[in-house]
Amino acid sequence: MMNTPPPPVLITGGAGYIGSHAMLALLDNGRTVVVVDDLSTGRRGAVPGDVPFYQGKVGNKALIGRIIAEHGCRAVMHFAGSIIVPESVARPLDYYQNNVVSSAQLLRACLDNDIKDFVFSSTAAVYDGNTGGAVPVAEDDNLAPASPYGRSKLMTEWMLRDIGAATGLRYAVLRYFNVAGADQAGRSGQYSKAATHLIKRACQTALGILPHMDVFGNDYPTPDGTCVRDYIHVSDLAQAHVAVLDHIGDSGGNLTLNCGYGQGFSVTQVLDTVDQVANDMLGVGPMLRRPQPRRAGDPASLIAATDCIRKTLNWQPRHDDLTAVITTAMAWEKKSMDGMDR
Numbered sequence: 113m114m115n116t117p118p119p120p121v122l123i124t125g126g127a128g129y130i131g132s133h134a135m136l137a138l139l140d141n142g143r144t145v146v147v148v149d150d151l152s153t154g155r156r157g158a159v160p161g162d163v164p165f166y167q168g169k170v171g172n173k174a175l176i177g178r179i180i181a182e183h184g185c186r187a188v189m190h191f192a193g194s195i196i197v198p199e200s201v202a203r204p205l206d207y208y209q210n211n212v213v214s215s216a217q218l219l220r221a222c223l224d225n226d227i228k229d230f231v232f233s234s235t236a237a238v239y240d241g242n243t244g245g246a247v248p249v250a251e252d253d254n255l256a257p258a259s260p261y262g263r264s265k266l267m268t269e270w271m272l273r274d275i276g277a278a279t280g281l282r283y284a285v286l287r288y289f290n291v292a293g294a295d296q297a298g299r300s301g302q303y304s305k306a307a308t309h310l311i312k313r314a315c316q317t318a319l320g321i322l323p324h325m326d327v328f329g330n331d332y333p334t335p336d337g338t339c340v341r342d343y344i345h346v347s348d349l350a351q352a353h354v355a356v357l358d359h360i361g362d363s364g365g366n367l368t369l370n371c372g373y374g375q376g377f378s379v380t381q382v383l384d385t386v387d388q389v390a391n392d393m394l395g396v397g398p399m400l401r402r403p404q405p406r407r408a409g410d411p412a413s414l415i416a417a418t419d420c421i422r423k424t425l426n427w428q429p430r431h432d433d434l435t436a437v438i439t440t441a442m443a444w445e446k447k448s449m450d451g452m453d454r
């Protein structure tokens with residue numbers, strides 16, 4: 113007798129940076145998917161033509177309900193949302209609307225339509241990153257988001273915890289540290305027109321797309337005074353999504369896991385590595401760096417404690433190396449220079 117294939121996974125934000133890589137990982141693992149994305153920051157071309165695609169908001173309960181019912185989805189991966197820390201400081205209400213209110217509407221549609229498994233994109237920005245010292249943070253450490261962005265994600269975590277306790281919904285919260293790099297085969301990458309993220313901007317500077325690199329703050333309580341982050345390759349993160357979906361399907365969830373490598377790099381170390389990669393790949397000299405004041409909402413140091421994810425999931429990082437992460441990011445930027453959206 114043939115096994116029935118599992119129902120398709122609904123991916124919100126599947127045309128975006130991390131969502132599109134998770135979609136590729138699911139497809140590579142033989143799963144089927146359905147994508148909903150409002151294309152506010154995502155790119156239609158990131159979703160293959162044979163994947164069912166709906167342009168719409170996750171807060172549109174009727175639309176989401178129709179999609180789930182039509183495709184018989186039983187699992188949702190929720191990537192859609194606003195993700196820029198300094199922007200959230202300037203426009204907090206947009207973040208509470210896009211990340212909290214919309215998630216509540218989506219969850220309502222899920223409960224009304226028999227969704228069993230839910231994977232949520234949360235963030236390291238829920239932690240207190242200002243305690244000083246480069247100590248990795250564990251899932252049960254103090255939660256003290258420094259920005260409206262972090263608070264909006266934490267509020268959704270709380271909704272999920274309460275809903276998980278009150279209903280049969282099995283959930284996984286993945287707290288992403290700093291995601292970077294691009295699919296090694298060049299199928300997807302990060303493509304925002306006005307990028308804010310460190311590695312992407314640094315690659316653009318090395319390629320001459322940007323004139324110089326701003327360095328926000330050099331007086332943090334870190335070894336060289338610049339902020340420290342734990343950079344994880346987007347394809348390793350995507351693979352963690354496949355693994356966690358299998359895990360909650362098998363064991364029932366509900367869990368919260370850090371997604372990082374457990375190693376911190378300062379802004380200066382990242383820029384030095386970008387210079388090195390740019391020299392090797394492009395033969396260019398070091399980029400121009402411009403010291404700037406601290407950026408609002410930035411914690412000093414965020415490094416993941418990774419024992420939990422390594423023990424819980426069948427997950428082996430394959431790109432755990434800053435040079436490798438930056439090399440794929442640079443390759444994507446270079447490819448994107450010729451005509452595509454960035």
Ligand code: UFG
Pocket residue numbers: 195196197235236237288289290291308309310311313325326327328329339340341379407410414
């Ligand atoms: N930075 C610069 N110059 C730039 C851009 C960034 O110095 O041009 C610095 C920032 O001030 C910060 C560090 O580089 O110290 C990393 O900044 P990013 O903007 O790349 O990333 P964030 O740490 O602010 O936030 C990212 C994601 C969030 C996620 C968080 C988890 O945007 O969604 O990582 O740590 F929650």
